[in-house]
Amino acid sequence: MKKIRKWSRILHRDIGFFFIGATIIYSLSGIALNHLNDWNPNYTVSIKDFKSKIDLHKSENTKENVLKLLDEIDDKKNYKKHYYPQRNVIKIFLSGGSSAVVDVETGEGQIEYLKKRLVFYEVNYLHYNPQYWWTWFSDIFAGALIFLALSALFIVRGRKGAWGRGGIYIALGIIIPILFLIFLN
Amino acid sequence: MIKNFFILLIVTTLFVSCGEESEVKENEQLTNIKEQIQYYRDSMKTAGIDHISFYSLEYVSHTENTEQENNDIIKKDSIAEENTIFTLGEFNSVAGDYVGKEIKVVGIVDHLCKHGGKKLLLVSDEGDTHVYAKNRFEDKLVGSEITVTGIVTEDRIDEAYLLKWEEDVINKHNSNDETNETDEN
Numbered sequence: 001m002k003k004i005r006k007w008s009r010i011l012h013r014d015i016g017f018f019f020i021g022a023t024i025i026y027s028l029s030g031i032a033l034n035h036l037n038d039w040n041p042n043y044t045v046s047i048k049d050f051k052s053k054i055d056l057h058k059s060e061n062t063k064e065n066v067l068k069l070l071d072e073i074d075d076k077k078n079y080k081k082h083y084y085p086q087r088n089v090i091k092i093f094l095s096g097g098s099s100a101v102v103d104v105e106t107g108e109g110q111i112e113y114l115k116k117r118l119v120f121y122e123v124n125y126l127h128y129n130p131q132y133w134w135t136w137f138s139d140i141f142a143g144a145l146i147f148l149a150l151s152a153l154f155i156v157r158g159r160k161g162a163w164g165r166g167g168i169y170i171a172l173g174i175i176i177p178i179l180f181l182i183f184l185n
Numbered sequence: 186m187i188k189n190f191f192i193l194l195i196v197t198t199l200f201v202s203c204g205e206e207s208e209v210k211e212n213e214q215l216t217n218i219k220e221q222i223q224y225y226r227d228s229m230k231t232a233g234i235d236h237i238s239f240y241s242l243e244y245v246s247h248t249e250n251t252e253q254e255n256n257d258i259i260k261k262d263s264i265a266e267e268n269t270i271f272t273l274g275e276f277n278s279v280a281g282d283y284v285g286k287e288i289k290v291v292g293i294v295d296h297l298c299k300h301g302g303k304k305l306l307l308v309s310d311e312g313d314t315h316v317y318a319k320n321r322f323e324d325k326l327v328g329s330e331i332t333v334t335g336i337v338t339e340d341r342i343d344e345a346y347l348l349k350w351e352e353d354v355i356n357k358h359n360s361n362d363e364t365n366e367t368d369e370n
Binding site: 081094095 | 308330
């Protein structure tokens with residue numbers, strides 16, 4: 001038992017240090033993605049209303065006119081593409097994921113600027129397993145979390161250990177998800 | 186003690202107001218879905234058909250188009266039948282003949298699914314379709330015109346589908362109501 005406790009402590013400490021980065025990545029992105037309905041976790045979105053007299057009806061000169069409009073409201077260098085989702089509405093795509101939507105009859109429009117959220121964009125990107133090797137790394141991290149949980153049982157002995165006060169916390173941590181399962185399912 | 190009481194009061198108020206807001210949101214969603222279901226029923230009745238098919242693409246590969254390439258595509262289109270690249274307007278009318286087969290469709294990427302970037306909406310003046318992939322798409326594709334090679338898949342909406350949809354939505358709504366009532370009690 002002494003040996004198990006000793007190795008649990010050593011491995012728990014070193015593996016714990018090694019995975020501090022991954023833990024922060026998954027916990028931050030976990031919170032961000034839990035609230036997908038409340039915010040855009042990857043981008044900050046700002047919207048600007050505008051009104052223009054430039055004719056954006058579908059014609060041979062549409063692209064030219066769209067570039068003129070962009071010079072008015074943004075920068076024509078940001079132009080990517082445009083299309084008409086409805087007969088009287090044009091959507092203009094800009095670089096960086098931003099876009100503008102204009103009512104071609106009234107000239108009223110809205111431009112939506114997207115800006116990557118620092119840190120959140122990157123951690124969310126990793127959370128969704130972007131490629132093969134990250135999937136391996138995150139699987140190893142998940143295995144390590146299981147090890148950290150189990151090794152924690154052996155680290156502290158006595159009143160504050162798993163057979164004392166620690167045991168109450170363990171039980172609570174297991175009972176709470178079970179209660180959620182019972183009452184929410 | 187008084188400070189703690191006020192903190193608890195603020196937290197409780199926040200929870201209650203959040204609960205009310207989400208209840209209104211849920212009711213709105215329920216109404217929207219019910220209207221959508223009724224719209225499908227009415228459309229099928231008016232057209233005298235027993236189902237509506239929606240076609241999408243299972244992603245195989247893509248190429249980003251430059252303006253020059255777009256012109257080349259149109260030229261190739263008229264020469265080589267087997268190399269045909271469909272516009273979205275053509276796709277919507279011929280997709281039924283290509284279910285399970287690989288084809289090429291050109292369009293602008295309107296947006297990617299925010300949940301994981303594995304679904305994109307391909308659009309043009311003539312229509313739109315979804316493209317599903319196993320891996321996530323790159324964000325920078327938004328606003329670009331691309332030619333997607335993909336396998337045509339069909340989703341059928343018929344009376345059985347609508348009934349199941351209706352039942353699921355109502356059940357989900359009722360279970361949320363029960364949870365809210367339990368929370369209030």
